Amino acid sequence: MLYVLDTNVVREIFDPQGSPVVKGWFASLPPGHTAIPQFVYLEFYFGIEKIREKNPAKYETLNRFIADVEREFGFLEVTPAEHRILAQMMLCRPLKPLWQSDPRAQRVGCRFDVHIAATAMAHNRTVATRNIGDFLLINRHFALPGLFDPWMGIWHVPSTNSILAR
Numbered sequence: 600m601l602y603v604l605d606t607n608v609v610r611e612i613f614d615p616q617g618s619p620v621v622k623g624w625f626a627s628l629p630p631g632h633t634a635i636p637q638f639v640y641l642e643f644y645f646g647i648e649k650i651r652e653k654n655p656a657k658y659e660t661l662n663r664f665i666a667d668v669e670r671e672f673g674f675l676e677v678t679p680a681e682h683r684i685l686a687q688m689m690l691c692r693p694l695k696p697l698w699q700s701d702p703r704a705q706r707v708g709c710r711f712d713v714h715i716a717a718t719a720m721a722h723n724r725t726v727a728t729r730n731i732g733d734f735l736l737i738n739r740h741f742a743l744p745g746l747f748d749p750w751m752g753i754w755h756v757p758s759t760n761s762i763l764a765r
Contacts, residue, residue: 601632601760603675603719605728606642606711608749609635609668624749634675634724635668638714643668681721684741688713691740697733713737719744725758 604612611617612625625633647661688694698713712733719726725745726734734746738756745758 601724601758602628602727602747603634603636603715603722603724604639604672605715605726605730606639607729608727609639609643609672613664613668618750620752621749624752633672633727634722635672636675636715636718637677638711638718640665640669640674642711675718675722677718678721681717684720685714685717688717688737688741693740694737697736716741716743723760725760731755 608621608625611621643661643665647658647665650661651658689698694713697710710733712730715726715728716734716737718724720741720743723744725747726743727747727749728734729748729750731746731748734743735755737743738746742759743756744760745754746756747754747758
């Protein structure tokens with residue numbers, strides 16, 4: 600596995616109306632070259648649970664979606680190295696907005712980009728995402744092993760993984 604996929608990439612791959620560019624990029628990868636961090640699953644579960652009572656039909660549809668994702672990808676395990684990196688990130692003041700919720704916010708929200716970045720770093724995997732800004736901020740303080748936008752086909756941080764860095 601050489602990429603960790605952010606939530607927006609996974610959603611795009613499984614969306615019937617998803618971007619043909621992203622779907623084509625994903626289809627071009629050899630089997631086993633992508634993984635989903637635990638925190639992407641948590642982000643999906645959080646979103647699904649938020650709508651449980653308001654929209655039971657959509658809740659069931661999304662549960663089927665996440666079951667398909669689980670079957671397709673499995674789980675990329677959290678490691679002690681990942682926890683250490685995450686602890687260091689949480690102590691980095693410039694990254695505070697990425698992990699601490701705004702107490703003035705009207706609704707509960709989760710931001711998992713630091714978790715996804717820590718997973719990528721611990722497993723030496725490139726982050727594939729559309730959410731480039733937060734990951735570039737993280738990269739200023741903690742070197743990511745790569746940052747790729749599959750919508751644009753742009754490497755924002757060149758991969759340090761020799762298989763990808765061609």
